[in-house]
Amino acid sequence: xERHFEQELNKLKDxxxxxxxxVERQMEQTMQALINTDVKLAEEVIDLDNTIxxxxxKIDKLCQRILALTQPIATDLRFIMSxxxxxxxxxxxxxxxxxxxKRVNTFVDYKDVLIELGMDEVANDTIRLLKNMDNLIQHNHxxxxxxxxxxxxxxxxxxREISAKIVEEMTQKSYDVVIVATNLVLILSQVERxxxxxxxxxxxxxxxxxxxxxxxxxxxxxx
Numbered sequence: 001x002e003r004h005f006e007q008e009l010n011k012l013k014d015x016x017x018x019x020x021x022x023v024e025r026q027m028e029q030t031m032q033a034l035i036n037t038d039v040k041l042a043e044e045v046i047d048l049d050n051t052i053x054x055x056x057x058k059i060d061k062l063c064q065r066i067l068a069l070t071q072p073i074a075t076d077l078r079f080i081m082s083x084x085x086x087x088x089x090x091x092x093x094x095x096x097x098x099x100x101x102k103r104v105n106t107f108v109d110y111k112d113v114l115i116e117l118g119m120d121e122v123a124n125d126t127i128r129l130l131k132n133m134d135n136l137i138q139h140n141h142x143x144x145x146x147x148x149x150x151x152x153x154x155x156x157x158x159x160r161e162i163s164a165k166i167v168e169e170m171t172q173k174s175y176d177v178v179i180v181a182t183n184l185v186l187i188l189s190q191v192e193r194x195x196x197x198x199x200x201x202x203x204x205x206x207x208x209x210x211x212x213x214x215x216x217x218x219x220x221x222x223x
Contacts, residue, residue, distance in 0.1 A: 013079075021138075026045055028130065035111075035115075049094055049097070059087040089201050090201070096197075099190050100190055132144050142205065144202070162188055
């Protein structure tokens with residue numbers, strides 16, 4: 001029974017790692033599709049979401065099976081509880097990637113606007129944040145937790161600055177540009193939600209490793 005439990009835990013870890021890698025890849029492709037206005041790549045992002053959804057269901061069922069058939073305690077219970085939450089946050093992140101990918105075709109004739117507004121920097125910062133998140137999940141390097149929190153806050157501030165600039169200038173533009181601008185504001189709001197999900201995942205991994213909840217207090221995080 002104990003050997004079977006260990007096998008199930010290892011399977012859960014492998015699937016969470018796989019999920020994190022898939023979502024990180026999906027989001028990197030999403031950002032590249034947006035900045036390069038690559039409609040074909042955006043379609044690949046949308047197609048990948050089916051694989052992510054299927055893995056999401058498998059992870060949920062595996063967690064339920066482990067909890068139903070065993071009585072995990074201490075670190076193991078902490079991991080299973082956190083795995084459920086991490087899996088949910090990753091799946092939601094994938095959905096946000098699809099939301100963005102579906103709007104890439106809007107910017108085909110306005111690539112210069114994206115660059116002018118600094119969306120290439122937003123994309124690069126988002127990719128960097130997601131790579132840190134994936135690395136954290138794969139290796140439990142909790143030193144990355146603080147990097148994720150700080151990177152998320154900086155990216156959140158940047159998206160709000162750009163959104164405010166767009167709204168301020170929107171009334172002076174043509175109807176077509178207003179449509180493009182509206183879609184860009186929506187995308188920026190999704191990027192902000194992605195930063196929040198990265199924070200959630202960082203909190204969950206920290207809880208797995210240290211057994212401490214840092215949701216409302218992050219002052220003691222490692223340098």
